[in-house]
Amino acid sequence: MRVALFITCLADGLYPDVAKATVGLLERLGHEVEVPLQQSCCGQMHINTGYPREAVPLIRNHVDAFAGYDAIVAPSASCTASIRHQHGEVASSIGDASLIASTAEIAARTYELSEFLTDVLEVTDVGAYYPHRVTYHPTCHSLRLLRVGDRPLQLLRQVRGIDLVELPDAESCCGFGGTFALKNPDVSTAMLADKMQNVLQTRAEVCAAGDSSCLMHIGGGLSRLKVGVRTVHLAEILAST
Amino acid sequence: MTFLGMPAASLTGGNLDGEQPFPEAARLSVGNAQLRRNLGAATHTIRGKRAAVVSELPDWQELRAAGAAIKDDVLANLERYLLQLEQQVTARGGTVHWARDAQEANRIVTDLVKATGASEVVKVKSMATQEIGLNEALEQAGIEAFETDLAELIVQLGHDKPSHILVPAIHRNRSEIREIFLREMPDVDPALTDVPAALAEAARGHLRRKFLTAEVAISGANFAVAETGTLAVVESEGNGRMCLTLPKTLITVMGIEKLVPTWRDLEVFLQLLPRSSTGERMNPYTSMWTGAVEGQQFHLVLLDNGRTATLADPQGRSALRCIRCSACLNVCPVYERAGGHAYGSVYPGPIGAVLSPQLTGVDRNPSLPYASTLCGACYDVCPVAIDIPSMLVHLRARVVDDKREQHRLPSPEQAAMAAASWTMRDSRRWTRALRAVRLSKPLRGWRLLPPPLSSWISSRDLPAAPAQSFRDWWTEREKSRDE
Incomplete structure (x- = not known):
């Protein structure tokens, strides 16, 4: 292949x-x-x-x-x-x-x-090791356009050492939306604020997702808040050993 | 994409666009903490109720497909069904009027009311009459219109505008409603509390007097059955039924897309609508009438107001399937934060963002197609499967095309998009552009940057620019492997 x-x-x-x-x-x-x-x-x-x-x-x-x-x-x-x-x-x-x-x-x-x-490839255990408390944000396009369902979570659950915590109101949009974040900064920020509040509630050290764009938005917000939570792409967690 | 021969929506009057573009109007509402709280609580409650009753039906997706197919048939054969409806209504003693736009519809209704000699009318909750601004038109003619739907009454007494299709006063909580009633309702008990039952009782007393004296009622319609000429109104309070049955003259204003071909088609929609809108298995009151009842006059005003123009766009026309359930509003994260007034139209939320610009023409509502993150939640809940996100994207292209036609010089956005396209279509240019990204490194931490970056850094830090693009790293890796 x-x-x-x-x-x-x-x-x-x-x-x-x-x-x-x-x-x-x-x-x-x-x-x-x-x-x-x-x-x-x-x-x-x-x-x-x-x-x-x-x-x-x-x-x-x-x-x-x-x-x-x-x-x-x-x-x-x-x-x-x-x-x-x-x-x-x-x-x-x-x-x-x-x-x-x-x-x-x-x-x-x-x-x-x-x-x-x-x-x-039909694998869910990719042999990763990631000893961190992680919450996963399912991005809108993964959920509602690709319908990946819980595939990312199936993969994350097999990661050794991970402390995976559920994100409240996970399926709500983070407010990025491409140029929406620039054209409608106030609504985008209001959505981001709610997403970050949910992330912080989990007391996770890492917010993971499968899209760098959403992570850039959430991560940019968390960085501004200086709350010590970082964003990491799903691929990076699965690649860790 | 606009094509030749598309009828342009050229409307007079009505409530389909606001004074401010969406982002500016939304800035104000996002800053209103009470509004955010009211909306968040209300939308989440209805959202949950809807999800529960929809999940009970094993054939929901089939119902949804049937609803979409019936409406598509109506839209494809609209002329035939409308003429059939006219014939049936007329044969049963009603009178049918055709209105090109808001102004024409308002004139027809005003003349009909004047002819009865009445100076007061009672109203059933209706989106079509809100759309055309009928109450304002009647007021100018010296006719007072009384809204009888509880939420519409709250909006009317509060000198306010509806902010939701189903729950027009969703932006108000009960303590605000109590204040409005105390201030505006004649004969109200000064000891009124904010207990919902007490508020409803106050409204009931107030409205009962109107029902018993009104000579003329004005309604909208949820559905019209072409084969029988039957009109249907679906509601929760029974106030609509009072209006539809008590007064001597009934005037119904209905958008031309509200048709269903046969009586049997109602079976599908009377399942789809209540579950999607109020989260109920069945709505409390379904009133149906065919033609004029003895001793009563019935007038049906068929309203175009931009619908034919909408129908002409193959990628936009399925917005006319909408049955005004407002499920898309209740799940929309943008609506939840911005509220209905920010959309400037009586149709807010995702459906409003695709319907309003089509009814008015995109030049009058250019910011609405952008009032969405394209998260897709609206499409998932739509009972007639309107692909709102794809339609928003399509309408954005129409907005850009319209701006190109209006202005000879490209806007900064157009220039930036053209430049990005030129850079990205060629891998050498793109590789060099990516090398330039690291030059942006010092920008991180700056608090003053030009637009559009200023919008980004208002609440978000810029990402740290890496020292090397992925492709440069890859090229080096490949080289070192070959060596």
Whole structure:
């Protein structure tokens, strides 16, 4: 099986440790990972802000970069959801038959990390050791677009040394929402405040999630509060030994 | 995407847009602690009730699909069903009027009331009449309208605006309601307490006098059955039924999308609606009437007000499936914090964010499609499966297209998006751009940055820029492996 990593633009530029952890984890499980460097961004930010036209070249680049792999793994539910649901829609809106076909092909082979581990590799115990008190925030796009259900929790429960505590009102959005965080900073912050209050209530030292974007938002808020709770991506926990 | 031949929504009057863009209006409401508390408590209570009664039905998803399919059939054959409805209502002694927009609907209703000689009307809770601003229009014509739904009464007496489709006074708690009643209700007992039963009793006494004297009632409609010409109103208090049965003249204002083809189709919606809206298995009062009862006059005003324009957009039209249950409001994290008034329209929350801009045209409501994190909670609970998040994304593109048409010079956002697209479509440019990220390192900790970063750092620290991008690390690793 030829496995490619979709780094995601956010991990590439701001959270390289998340992508390194994803590679490290998959290699530890015995898979060779390729990283086609032609890749950049899935274009979700453009699509969701009202710029599908500007997303088209990014989608073209994405399907070119990932042609020929058996599986494409991304440490992000949100980017995976965009590839799976939005790329085809944008391709349809411009009526490009070959792009419609190639986006469908790439979409069918793209997996969010927890999906890839549990559904394709069929592992839940990845041999990780992580001796910390952790609470898990299920991101909206993992829950309601990809329907990953409790896959991430199945993986986390098998981690040795972990003290996994349930997050109250876990399924509520953290308030990030891409450019929403910038266009509607007051509502975004109000949602963040409630999310952080719930995180603090668990007395966890780490808030984990499967999307760097939501973690950037929650982590940025926690850092501002100086409460000594940090955000860590699911991949980093699963890669720890 | 706008296409040729799409009728533009050009409306006169009505309550579908506010004076402020959503982010500014929301800034005020987010800062109102009492409002946040009232909304948080109320939405979480209804949310829980809905979830419980929906989970009881093993065929909920099938019901949902049936509801969506029936409404899609109505929308695809709207002309036929509307003419059928008109024919049936007319055959049974009612009179049908067609209103292009709010102004026309208000004029029709005002003239009908004037013709009866009445100077007072009682009203059944109705979104359509709120949408067109009927009470204000009647007031200008010297006709006083009395809202008889308890929550609408609270809103009206408080000189306030509704902030929720189902619970218009959701932003008020009972101590605030007591104050409004003491201040505004004639003949109220000055010893009134804030016990819900006492408040309801005060409203009952006040309204009973109106029911017994009113000559004209005005209602909306939850459903209209095309095959029989039957209208249906679904409510909880019985006050609607008083209005529908007691006065001599009944005027119903109904959006043209409220149709169902056959009587049997109601079976689906009378299950979907109460469970989704009040979290009840069945609503307490379902009133149905067909044509005019002897001794009574019945007028039906069919309202377009932007609905035909909405219907013309294939990616936006399913918003017209909406049965106004407000389940999407109750689960929406944005609505929960911002409250209904921030949306500026009588239709707030997720459905309002897709419906209002379509009814008015996106130029009049450009901030609403952005009033969502696209978390998807609304789509999950929608009883007619309106994919609100995808529709929001579609409407954002329409907003951007509209701005492009309005202004020759690109906005900073348009320029930034174009630049990002240009950079990201080419891996060499992208690789170099990522190297520049580390130059942002000193920005962390700054408290003064230009927009849009200023919005970010108002409550969040910037992430620490890494020394090296992932791709540079990978390239080095690959090189060292080859050596």
